[in-house]
Every structure is written in structure tokens, then in C-alpha cells.
Amino acid sequence: MIELRGVYHSYDGEEVLRDINLTVKEGERVVLLGINGSGKTTLLKILNALILPQRGAYTYCGVRVDKSKLKDRDFVRSFRKEMVMLFQNPDVMLFNPTVYDELAFSLRQLGFEEKQVEERVLHWADRFDLIEHLDKPPFKLSGGQKQKLCLACLLVLEPKILLLDEPTANLDPRTTGWLIDLLYDLNITTIVSTHNLSLVPELGDRLVVLGEEHSIVYDGKIETFLRDEEKMLKAGLLHKHRHKHGDREHAHYHFHL
Numbered sequence: 542m543i544e545l546r547g548v549y550h551s552y553d554g555e556e557v558l559r560d561i562n563l564t565v566k567e568g569e570r571v572v573l574l575g576i577n578g579s580g581k582t583t584l585l586k587i588l589n590a591l592i593l594p595q596r597g598a599y600t601y602c603g604v605r606v607d608k609s610k611l612k613d614r615d616f617v618r619s620f621r622k623e624m625v626m627l628f629q630n631p632d633v634m635l636f637n638p639t640v641y642d643e644l645a646f647s648l649r650q651l652g653f654e655e656k657q658v659e660e661r662v663l664h665w666a667d668r669f670d671l672i673e674h675l676d677k678p679p680f681k682l683s684g685g686q687k688q689k690l691c692l693a694c695l696l697v698l699e700p701k702i703l704l705l706d707e708p709t710a711n712l713d714p715r716t717t718g719w720l721i722d723l724l725y726d727l728n729i730t731t732i733v734s735t736h737n738l739s740l741v742p743e744l745g746d747r748l749v750v751l752g753e754e755h756s757i758v759y760d761g762k763i764e765t766f767l768r769d770e771e772k773m774l775k776a777g778l779l780h781k782h783r784h785k786h787g788d789r790e791h792a793h794y795h796f797h798l
């Protein structure tokens with residue numbers, strides 16, 4: 542479904558992705574883990590064709606995604622419907638006068654009939670506890686409600702692939718639990734980025750780790766990685782700290798949330 546081969550990307554001459562090789566099959570639930578600045582968002586943006594890799598190839602369902610393909614209106618239309626991305630900051634995604642219009646926006650853009658728009662909007666608003674907020678302007682929602690609204694705006698399209706960039710960053714523990722359950726119940730391919738090690742086992746089945754050198758340092762089973770201190774250290778996800786217990790000092794590894 543998704544294939545990256547030898548992908549590199551840099552900003553202002555500074556490499557943020559190096560030799561990325563990644564294949565994702567339909568139905569997989571991938572967690573993308575890496576410390577701040579390791580390149581997770583950039584990788585998701587490449588997958589969502591918001592930026593093109595400077596070197597290497599991106600293939601989606603057998604089609605090479607490049608500059609000329611992104612000028613093909615039919616391809617772009619179906620690609621944007623099939624693959625959607627939830628950004629880290631919900632405010633960049635919300636611009637309509639009401640929550641209802643926000644949910645309806647992309648369906649209207651894609652030419653759905655108003656009756657079908659209403660059906661889908663009400664279905665997802667109900668599933669996301671947004672019914673009572675439908676007439677409000679989105680900026681009046683709380684951070685967590687905005688995040689829910691952004692996600693609902695994507696799911697109204699009934700996409701095949703959902704990319705989520707640090708989706709739990711603004712959520713309290715209860716809403717985080719709600720999101721984990723939702724992702725589990727959704728029967729679609731998901732790629733979720735996080736730097737939160739403790740949430741990794743909840744967010745997917747396969748782990749891809751971007752290391753400090755901006756390349757993939759691990760791709761495989763989640764439990765195997767979480768038992769491998771050396772690999773976690775190499776990815777910058779573990780730190781050694783000294784502690785005092787009375788007069789005695791000792792050191793052990795920690796990970797940070």
C-alpha cells in the first residue's frame with residue numbers, strides 16, 4: 542500500500558530523514574516512535590504528500606507519488622480522500638464558522654450531496670460527543686474537544702489510511718483512553734507518531750523507531766524493542782540518572798514521558 546525507498550529529506554541543508562525504507566501493508570497499525578526532532582512529522586508529511594522527498598521514491602498503491610502525479614487532479618482527489626493526516630496542533634485545521642460546517646467542509650468540497658453530508662456529520666458528531674456543540678464556533682471548544690473535532694473531520698471521509706501526529710499531546714488521561722479505544726475499533730490502516738514510550742503498546746502492533754541520526758533504527762514487534770535497553774539507548778529514549786537513597790547513591794535507566 543505504502544512504500545518508501547531510500548528517502549532523504551533536509552531543511553536548509555540539514556538532513557532530517559536519512560535513507561528511509563518503509564513498507565506498510567493494508568490494515569497494519571504502525572507506531573512511529575522517536576525523540577523530538579527525529580523527523581516523525583516530516584515523515585508523515587511525506588506520506589501525506591504534503592512535501593516530496595528530495596531523494597528516493599514514494600509509491601502509494603503502486604503509483605509513484607511525485608511532482609507530476611500531484612498535478613493529476615483525479616489522483617489527488619482520491620488520494621486526499623483515502624489518506625488523511627491529523628496534525629499536532631488542532632488550531633491549524635479549524636477555520637469554519639461552526640462545528641457542523643467544519644465537519645461538513647471536506648465532504649462539500651468533494652461534491653457530496655447535502656443529505657449525505659448531514660448523515661455523515663451527525664453520525665461522527667454523535668460518535669465523538671460533539672452533537673451539543675454543532676452550532677458553536679470551533680475556537681470555543683477545549684483543546685481536547687478541538688482534537689476530537691479534527692479527527693472527526695478526517696473520519697467523515699471514511700479514509701483508508703489515517704496518519705496521526707502525536708495525537709495524545711493535548712489529551713487528558715480519560716480522552717487518551719477514548720482515543721486508544723477508537724483507534725482499536727477503527728478498521729483502517731493507521732500510522733501514529735509519538736515520543737511517549739508508555740503509550741506505544743496501546744497505539745499499534747508494529748513499531749518503527751527513528752533514531753537521533755534520523756534513520757530507522759528499529760522496525761518490528763513492540764515488545765521486543767521495549768525489552769532491548771541497548772536499542773532504546775541508541776534511539777535516545779532512555780537516560781541514566783543518579784538517585785540518592787539516604788547516604789547511598791545509585792544509578793539506573795529511565796525513560797521520559
Ligand SMILES: Nc1ncnc2c1ncn2[C@@H]1O[C@H](COP(=O)(O)OP(=O)(O)OP(=O)(O)O)[C@@H](O)[C@H]1O
Nearest residue numbers: 552553557575576577578579580581582583584736
Ligand atoms: N519547515 C521547516 N523548516 C525548517 N526546519 C524544519 C521544518 N520542519 C521541521 N524542521 C526541523 O526538522 C527537524 C525534524 O522535525 P520534525 O518536526 O519532523 O521532527 P519530530 O520528530 O516530529 O519532532 P517533535 O517530536 O518535536 O514534533 C527538526 O530539527 C525541526 O526543527
